[in-house]
Amino acid sequence: MSDLVEITDLSVTFATDAGPVRAVDGVSLAVKPGEVLAVVGESGSGKTVTAKSILGLLPETASIRGAVVLRGRDGGETDIATVSAKGLRRARGRDAAMVFQEPSTALNPVYPVGWQIAEGLLAHGRMTKAEARAKVLDVMRRVGIPDPETRIDHYPHQFSGGQKQRIVIAQALVLDPGVIVADEPTTALDVTVQAEILDLLRRCRDEFGAAIVLITHNMGVVADLADRVAVMYQGKLVEEAPVRELFESPREPYTQQLLAAVPRIGEGLARAAERAARRPEGWESEAPVVSAEGLRIVYPGRFRQPDFVAVDGVSFDIRPGEVLGLVGESGSGKTTIGRAMAGLTKVSGGSFRVLGVEMNGAKERDIRPIRHRIGFVFQDPATSFNPLLTIAQCVAEPLVVHGRAESAADARARVDELLEAVQLPASYGDRYPHELSGGQRQRASLARALALDPELLIADEPTSALDVSVQARVLDLFDELHRELGFAALFISHDLAVVDMLADRIAVLHRGRMVEEGTGAEVLGAPSDPYTQRLLASLPVPDPVLQAQRRAEWEGLGA
Amino acid sequence: MPSTASSPRASRWARLPIVSQLRQSIGLQRGMLVAGLVLTVIFLVTALLAPVLAPYGYAELRDENGLFGATQAPSSAHLLGTTQGGYDVLSRLIWGSRTALLVILVAVAASIVVGVALGLIAGYFGGWLDRVLVVIADAIYAFPSLLLAIVLAIAINHGQSGMWPGILAAALSITVIYIPQYLRVTRAEVVRIKSEAFVESARVIGAGHVRIMTRHVLRNSLRTLPLILTLNASEAILTLAGLGFLGFGIEPSAAAEWGYDLNKAVGDVTSGIWWTALFPGLAIVLVVLGLTLVGESLNDLSDPRLRRRAAGAEPVEDLLAPASTTQEASA
Numbered sequence: 001m002s003d004l005v006e007i008t009d010l011s012v013t014f015a016t017d018a019g020p021v022r023a024v025d026g027v028s029l030a031v032k033p034g035e036v037l038a039v040v041g042e043s044g045s046g047k048t049v050t051a052k053s054i055l056g057l058l059p060e061t062a063s064i065r066g067a068v069v070l071r072g073r074d075g076g077e078t079d080i081a082t083v084s085a086k087g088l089r090r091a092r093g094r095d096a097a098m099v100f101q102e103p104s105t106a107l108n109p110v111y112p113v114g115w116q117i118a119e120g121l122l123a124h125g126r127m128t129k130a131e132a133r134a135k136v137l138d139v140m141r142r143v144g145i146p147d148p149e150t151r152i153d154h155y156p157h158q159f160s161g162g163q164k165q166r167i168v169i170a171q172a173l174v175l176d177p178g179v180i181v182a183d184e185p186t187t188a189l190d191v192t193v194q195a196e197i198l199d200l201l202r203r204c205r206d207e208f209g210a211a212i213v214l215i216t217h218n219m220g221v222v223a224d225l226a227d228r229v230a231v232m233y234q235g236k237l238v239e240e241a242p243v244r245e246l247f248e249s250p251r252e253p254y255t256q257q258l259l260a261a262v263p264r265i266g267e268g269l270a271r272a273a274e275r276a277a278r279r280p281e282g283w284e285s286e287a288p289v290v291s292a293e294g295l296r297i298v299y300p301g302r303f304r305q306p307d308f309v310a311v312d313g314v315s316f317d318i319r320p321g322e323v324l325g326l327v328g329e330s331g332s333g334k335t336t337i338g339r340a341m342a343g344l345t346k347v348s349g350g351s352f353r354v355l356g357v358e359m360n361g362a363k364e365r366d367i368r369p370i371r372h373r374i375g376f377v378f379q380d381p382a383t384s385f386n387p388l389l390t391i392a393q394c395v396a397e398p399l400v401v402h403g404r405a406e407s408a409a410d411a412r413a414r415v416d417e418l419l420e421a422v423q424l425p426a427s428y429g430d431r432y433p434h435e436l437s438g439g440q441r442q443r444a445s446l447a448r449a450l451a452l453d454p455e456l457l458i459a460d461e462p463t464s465a466l467d468v469s470v471q472a473r474v475l476d477l478f479d480e481l482h483r484e485l486g487f488a489a490l491f492i493s494h495d496l497a498v499v500d501m502l503a504d505r506i507a508v509l510h511r512g513r514m515v516e517e518g519t520g521a522e523v524l525g526a527p528s529d530p531y532t533q534r535l536l537a538s539l540p541v542p543d544p545v546l547q548a549q550r551r552a553e554w555e556g557l558g559a
Numbered sequence: 560m561p562s563t564a565s566s567p568r569a570s571r572w573a574r575l576p577i578v579s580q581l582r583q584s585i586g587l588q589r590g591m592l593v594a595g596l597v598l599t600v601i602f603l604v605t606a607l608l609a610p611v612l613a614p615y616g617y618a619e620l621r622d623e624n625g626l627f628g629a630t631q632a633p634s635s636a637h638l639l640g641t642t643q644g645g646y647d648v649l650s651r652l653i654w655g656s657r658t659a660l661l662v663i664l665v666a667v668a669a670s671i672v673v674g675v676a677l678g679l680i681a682g683y684f685g686g687w688l689d690r691v692l693v694v695i696a697d698a699i700y701a702f703p704s705l706l707l708a709i710v711l712a713i714a715i716n717h718g719q720s721g722m723w724p725g726i727l728a729a730a731l732s733i734t735v736i737y738i739p740q741y742l743r744v745t746r747a748e749v750v751r752i753k754s755e756a757f758v759e760s761a762r763v764i765g766a767g768h769v770r771i772m773t774r775h776v777l778r779n780s781l782r783t784l785p786l787i788l789t790l791n792a793s794e795a796i797l798t799l800a801g802l803g804f805l806g807f808g809i810e811p812s813a814a815a816e817w818g819y820d821l822n823k824a825v826g827d828v829t830s831g832i833w834w835t836a837l838f839p840g841l842a843i844v845l846v847v848l849g850l851t852l853v854g855e856s857l858n859d860l861s862d863p864r865l866r867r868r869a870a871g872a873e874p875v876e877d878l879l880a881p882a883s884t885t886q887e888a889s890a
Contacts, residue, residue, distance in 0.1 A: 342763045371765030384756040388778050394757075398764040448760070 002071060004178045004211050005031040005054055005096070010066035012049050012058065023049045025235040031179060036205055036212045038226035040219065042467035046235040051181045051215045055096050056080045056088045070095045073178050093120045097172035101184040103164035107156040113167045114152035120175050135174065142207070143170045143200060162193035169200060173208055180204060181213045186221060190329035191494070195538035195554060198224050217468060219262045220540030223247060223547045231255050243544045261472035262542045268500035268520050271479065275504060279321070288317040289456050289488040290341060294350035297336050310336040312512040313350070320455070323482065323489045325503025327496055332509040334492045338460045341490060342376050343367040355456060372402045375449030375487070379461040381441035385433035391444050392429030395419065398451045418447040422477060439470035443477060450481065457489040463498060475501055496539055500524055508532050577785070580860040592856035598849025605653055606660035615647045617654035617815035630832050640834040643823055644811060652838050654815035658726065659846065662799045663792045665730035666737065671788070673734070674741025679780070681742065682749030683772050696739035705801050708732035712807040725809030729802055733795045744787055748780035789854035793847040800843050817843050
């Protein structure tokens with residue numbers, strides 16, 4: 001059978017005020033029936049643009065050269081690059097469909113989900129509403145929505161994130177297209193939900209016979225699902241190979257670098273042991289920097305809604321120089337704990353002593369004296385800098401506020417020192433935040449957090465907005481700075497592998513409660529709590545052979 | 560003019576509000592902006608150079624040849640004719656731009672200072688103060704603005720008076736109407752900026768409220784002001800003209816004012832004397848049109864969804880270049 005999608009020498013150029021920008025440069029790809037082709041690459045590599053061109057979804061500012069031929073199940077051919085708007089509309093949904101990254105924005109909140117799934121059917125075929133409804137019920141059942149007869153009339157907000165993504169997939173499947181383009185289908189989802197959605201996508205291939213073009217930056221997802229992998233870098237196709245071959249023996253240096261940068265569970269044990277060996281005698285008996293005892297944080301409910309308990313009865317200690325990794329899925333309360341530690345969120349109950357100050361009931365006046373001993377690294381480097389100040393002014397801000405320097409210019413020598421410590425050239429101090437890349441900004445953010453030589457550093461998902469290779473460098477930097485400066489740290493992340501690389505001890509949160517705490521070897525090596533076990537089992541590892549085994553185990557767990 | 564594009568970053572000159580928008584605009588949007596700017600610049604130049612440009616004073620009734628005479632048709636002595644009161648229309652027109660400009664300046668300056676300060680405080684601190692200020696602002700919104708301006712004009716100068724009291728009365732009554740607008744716009748921006756991560760990071764650093772408000776929140780909240788400012792300036796002219804037309808403006812002997820002239824020209828129109836009403840009316844329309852065009856174009860250009868995007872390429876991670884330093888560091 002011939003290829004479903006044939007991309008030949010595709011180039012896409014975007015017209016911008018700064019001149020034309022070439023996003024995709026001479027890419028040729030083919031998708032065979034019933035296979036999963038993963039397109040991997042970091043941000044700006046052109047993977048999304050390539051995939052969107054299959055459906056003709058590029059904006060007006062894009063100019064396309066080359067050919068994108070889409071073959072339908074009936075054998076009809078459409079060249080997306082030249083076809084008319086009408087022909088394009090006919091091909092969309094029937095020959096190829098799309099699954100978007102963020103299920104909560106891909107669904108229209110004012111229509112019931114059943115209507116939205118049927119929309120494609122009614123737009124393409126002549127069928128009655130009853131026929132369409134029967135077909136929608138069938139596809140909802142097949143994507144694993146329980147009780148579709150009642151759920152069909154529910155609205156998107158009545159579904160959880162994972163279920164919403166199932167509905168988006170149902171929307172794509174309902175016309176039985178030959179190809180499904182899935183643009184980062186699991187990035188917005190938690191790990192345990194991700195495993196279920198990956199399972200569903202695999203069933204799309206096996207049961208519905210659809211080929212899938214999977215766009216992702218997550219090598220674990222690639223290892224789990226893909227048959228063939230295409231690696232893109234700066235608009236060019238770097239390497240294309242079957243999945244096992246790519247992971248076992250990557251040919252290109254860029255692919256090798258990309259694979260080496262992926263954090264793997266188990267790597268952190270050696271580092272943790274090394275750190276433990278360097279600690280002075282009697283370290284364990286020192287007074288903890290942070291000590292939580294039955295910590296409880298409640299967000300008051302709005303009018304006629306109950307209060308939301310974000311953190312409930314959590315106890316932990318962080319001793320000087322120790323890194324505590326806090327892991328949990330969204331809504332587990334991990335960020336709330338970090339914010340409470342910095343005095344950004346009020347503590348509702350229990351005891352929470354940070355650097356000798358009881359945070360329960362503390363006023364801003366009580367917290368201010370310890371502010372200079374706490375550093376904070378925010379999740380999104382794009383928003384944590386004032387866009388109107390230069391990097392040097394931003395980094396100097398803590399020095400100026402605490403009277404170590406008269407003005408930003410006065411603090412420049414120290415700022416240059418700090419920028420050098422985070423491996424940024426001193427000249428970057430004169431740039432504005434938007435002129436730096438994500439990784440550079442996050443390093444500047446680290447420099448700002450360390451400006452006052454804090455005893456305690458709180459890092460709230462510092463690498464979740466970064467590409468894998470950039471993440472690896474920021475994590476290395478963090479580890480190195482920690483070794484030099486010896487601060488205690490709370491490292492918050494949803495990624496077990498990242499926490500494993502840095503943390504001395506790991507605490508696992510689930511719905512506001514701490515389910516497990518211990519050293520990396522204890523928690524990740526021999527988890528005792530069923531939730532931790534499930535979390536660990538659903539994490540896809542970047543190795544197709546091992547991942548196939550783990551998948552079998554995960555299915556055995558009955559999750 | 561400082562040289563442009565000498566550094567990789569756009570120079571300070573190119574990043575000034577209107578200049579930067581002019582540079583990034585294209586097509587019809589650029590045409591609108593340029594047309595608006597031309598009209599506005601003509602208005603400003605006329606107002607500033609009124610003593611040079613105007614053939615006579617705004618209150619002159621006679622020259623060396625005696626009285627001008629009432630409702631004289633346009634001629635070489637009076638290019639746009641004379642009014643019923645015997646004033647030269649062209650001179651009244653040119654001097655009137657000066658009055659309009661003064662009213663705009665006073666009204667906009669006063670309402671910006673008060674409105675932005677209140678909006679900043681309301682948005683930043685929130686709570687009961689915020690609620691009280693917003694309720695008062697809503698209450699002022701509920702009044703018909705011209706009626707409010709009339710009441711204030713009467714309260715300030717008891718109906719009629721000279722140039723500065725008249726200008727102040729008009730300007731302050733306009734101020735009261737516009738304070739709620741600036742308050743609401745600033746407050747909305749401040750509430751949005753307040754939850755941004757960089758403001759939280761300033762709090763974590765330990766910066767005080769005043770420092771956060773001025774250095775981090777205020778400067779980031781003022782981006783939309785240039786366009787409200789231009790739109791409000793045009794509304795200020797309409798309010799001033801409306802006040803003058805209804806007879807609550809400035810005495811003709813104190814300053815020239817287009818609305819007053821229009822009012823006096825009402826009777827002329829039916830008797831075939833077109834020049835006394837046409838030119839002041841045209842002046843009001845053109846100035847309002849110019850300011851509105853500038854404001855609307857700025858509005859469109861500042862919204863990336865309405866403008867053709869000007870962003871260049873994303874900064875690319877320097878993956879390959881300094882990789883050696885990282886490897887050394889982690890080794």
